[in-house]
Amino acid sequence: MAQPEPLLDGFLFIAFLAVATVAGVFFSRYMVHVFSGDYSHGILGTLEIRLFRFIGTSADTEEGWKGYTRDMLIFNGIGFLALFSLLLLQGYLPLNPQGFSAFNLLTAIHTAVSFVTNTNYQIYAGEVVASYLTQMAGFAVQNFLSAA
Incomplete structure (x- = not known):
């Protein structure tokens, strides 16, 4: 120590x-x-x-409901793609001293959708399968952004 x-x-x-x-x-x-x-x-x-x-x-102009809806879908779509990519590539990315492999495809989709929609439903123990980078740049960021 x-x-x-x-x-x-x-x-x-x-x-x-x-x-x-x-x-x-x-x-x-x-x-x-x-x-x-x-x-x-x-x-x-x-x-x-x-x-x-x-x-x-x-x-200078007000935005209507269609604009807000479009922007929300784009924002959440980018968040989903970023977290989904992070989950699939975590085995190759830094801050993975435990050597965790990538999430399988269905678990990555489930987890990314869950965090982007702020339900945070996990079918695993995060510290057992998720690298430090995935937890910091993926889960923590989406916990903040999904409430925005």
Whole structure:
């Protein structure tokens, strides 16, 4: 078992606190502009305008139910494909020190649909068949995004 290193732990804590503080100031200023209706502010504003143009919407117009439905289906479809791919490729991806193999096709489909729809129904014990990467970048991300 590794011994704790107080100096390194303290440095990492201070570095994390500094990064979180700087990011908090940066994003709070950005959110002020977003909520005031000014989308042309800074780097994130430029990215947001380009994203709006790419997906075919505008910040100046209201979106109807058809647009929301389309966007939800696209968002969930991308989430499904990402998690499904992660489950099928986990045997070849990093952060798999236990050497877990890929999920079989039906279990991967079942699990991806389950997490994308926020039912989180698992027919296995996650720590027995899912790598660290699958748990972090797959399950945890979908637990957050499916509620959004």
